[in-house]
Amino acid sequence: MSQDKNNRRDEGSLPKPLAGIKVLDLTRVIAGPYCTMMLADMGADVVKIEEPSRGDELRWVGRYQGRADHDEDYFNASNRSKRSIALNLKDQHEQKIASDLARVADVVVENFSPGVAERLGMGWQVLSEQNPGLIYCSISGFGQSGPYRNRLALDPIIQAVSGVMSVTGHENDPPMQIGAPLGDVIAGMFGAYSIAAAIYGRSITQKGRYIDISMQDSMLAVLGPRMGEALQAGLNPKRHGNENPMRAPANSYQTKGGDYIAIIVQNDNHWENFCKAIGRLDLFELPEFRTMENRALQRKRLNAIVAGEFLLHSTEQWMRRLDENRIPHSLVNTYLQALDDIQVKHRKLIKEVIHPASGSIRLVGAPWKFNQDLDEIFSPPMLGQHTREVLQSWLGRDEPSISSATSQQKENI
Structure with missing residues (x-):
């Protein structure tokens, strides 16, 4: 995948917003790669340096059940539309090549432990001296300063330290992790957001910037109203399972067929329609359920009533009734059901690309749609697949100078 292919467009379409931006990607695992993947989705030429x-x-995390040894499924999820160059940053000659790439890059992103990039000669101070317009983003568990600076952090640790686990799960059960690496992904998103803003700022100031992204900071920044309970009232929010402590009825209710449907009656205007949907207008007449505040206070009793009603009819009947009365609701999908959802299909979110080793693979595409902009994506790279190509296109290296740098990984090119 070359850069001109990455920004290929049909007649009448626009180039992607970050077309022409060169990103040197020193990241691995999830948070950093997710950040640079978002930049690639926006049209940047993202070159990932790998050992x-x-x-x-x-x-090398492992394969999904039934997958072949060459199927790098975990890697593929956060590395689409990038190019891979294999360089050993501990080797003086190859470190110099990486430094030369940084000299012509617009953006460098790294998520080593604090201090490692500096030891490898790829830190902000050194690179910004040779490239004053460079935008440099560091993503780490706890940031580049402070008492936790040198702590190791993976997503479960961030869910724990941020308080997210304390509010996840049922009231009398232990704290629970969210079933997706949101700490990693959110930090990556904030990284991409900050980088895009810095690119715009550079167009005005002509100066680069250093960006310090902490996974802990990022998770705390998105906790919203529940964190407001602690900030303003000095209270620890409790675990409520699938209930909402401020809304009722709001829960996941099992149907006669065994499926679960999530619903939330968001305000008093929804309440009468919900009572119509479940055939219980008598509930609408009860003073103790008339206002949202009263329903929230009586949510245990009300949820029990609603749960009993949902067991009387099929999933299809409930979905139709809730649709007809415009109640916020959804079937609680499995991942496979979510991918097969008719709205997801309509939005063409799931993309099929051809991987050099695995053949046809499916990936979730970018979740935005610009007018007159192609939303195509490209295959995740094989290790070192684009080493020669990148050294030629970014640095203009001739064949002899490239050969010495790539002798260890020729089989991957």
């Missing part, structure tokens, strides 16, 4: 012998750790 020659093994590459990103997620290439």
